[in-house]
Amino acid sequence: MAKYLLLKHYRGAPAAVNDVPMDQWTPAEIEAHIGYMNDFAARLQESGEYVDSQALAPEGAWVQYGGQGKPPVTDGPFAETKDLIAGWMIIDVDSYDRAVELAGELSAAPGAGGAPIHEWLEVRPFLTHTPTVTE
Template sequence: MKYMITIYNNDAANVAIEGADLEEFRQVHDDIQAELRASGELVDSNELSVTDARVVRTGDGEITITDGPFTEGAEIVGGYYLVDVDGVDRAIEIAARFVEARFTPVEVRALVHG
């Protein structure tokens, strides 16, 4: 079953990742990617840029475009992993390993059409 693991980002995570946890952050991502590639569970993974990000809304026949990725929430999506694993427990196991999970939500959701 395919799951999207969405890693959010916020100020607390940024401070931690840019500080003492930076090397651990890099190593954990490297380790998880290597493990998932070797097991065949990794479908795709990427960090999301804030450069050229836009938020698009429509209403009353008009399109409103604002600089993004910032919405009304404190978190933004920082990156994702798309995995093909045996079930939700395995996806949760992977998500819990990210350093970011100490500071900000890491969401696990099954793909409906996947």
């Protein structure tokens, strides 16, 4: 088994097949979208492939080490940006192919009008050992 992060990106600007930005969805469309994701997670819990997931609030801050004293903080990212990390799911599956298969299913979550949004999901394996440098 190997753990993978499925990183869900919210596209403020149209980028997916169903390209209505989420801030223009009706409450029922948002409820259907969240319901799909919850059902997906419940199915993975039953199969033993689910580890954890969380939606993220659209507000946040950028922080960088400033050398001395308090680090500088900049507001952002903002929901109005072109790309915002909206949430994540950790899965524990038998193979990379299974991780890609599940990401494809999650990408079919409904959006405006109930049509699949076909969003891009980033699939990232967890680092299991320290990388080595070879010359």
